[in-house]
């Protein structure tokens with residue numbers, strides 16, 4: 572049994588069926604790229620695993636347990652939009668995250684230094700990209716079993732994206748599973764062992780990244796453009 576087992580998962584928002592019969596199994600030690608056109612269900616999928624949304628049907632088992640208090644304690648989730656109150660300074664946000672028993676302050680400090688940001692900064696005064704770096708640093712500073720990163724490269728300029736990828740790789744540890752949802756496939760595909768495509772809430776591709784590239788003779792980014 573993998574660390575994360577998803578079976579017959581459905582999610583509807585009223586009339587809108589956002590996920591249809593998703594079956595997936597994940598092991599520790601994987602970085603997974605989760606891709607799909609706008610509205611395909613990526614955020615919905617991650618939110619269900621993070622325990623922020625309930626499935627309409629189906630089962631999600633994380634580290635042997637149903638989604639609940641325990642599973643939330645082992646998941647570090649980076650949402651696709653800011654969740655921190657803007658009155659905070661970076662230091663306040665760090666103190667807020669210290670409530671997670673697995674928060675590694677030294678790691679946070681080193682990520683801040685890496686991004687050339689300081690604890691005295693006011694969140695309200697940060698650029699979109701810098702605020703995203705803070706949120707990502709807080710998320711990666713948890714020694715979680717499962718990391719769910721929803722569009723970690725969103726507001727970043729191209730050279731900052733490289734830094735973000737470096738920070739992700741530096742923070743990643745083999746005893747964890749990391750799922751990264753992004754539209755910037757070309758930037759991420761080289762660090763992922765596994766590639767998943769969803770379209771209209773359905774799983775359409777799930778395989779080893781290198782195997783797909785060899786068999787199809789194109790990059791994951793090119794394959795995505797061909798398919799959608």
Ligand SMILES: Nc1ncnc2c1ncn2[C@@H]1O[C@H](COP(=O)(O)OP(=O)(O)OP(=O)(O)O)[C@@H](O)[C@H]1O
Pocket residue numbers: 584587588589607608609610611612613614615616
């Ligand atoms: N709260 C909601 N109420 C109604 N429909 C919703 C809600 N949240 C998402 N949806 C719909 O569910 C579908 C899946 O949305 P979701 O945000 O999971 O997609 P996504 O793949 O993350 O999209 P994007 O790439 O644009 O971020 C979309 O059609 C969206 O409009």
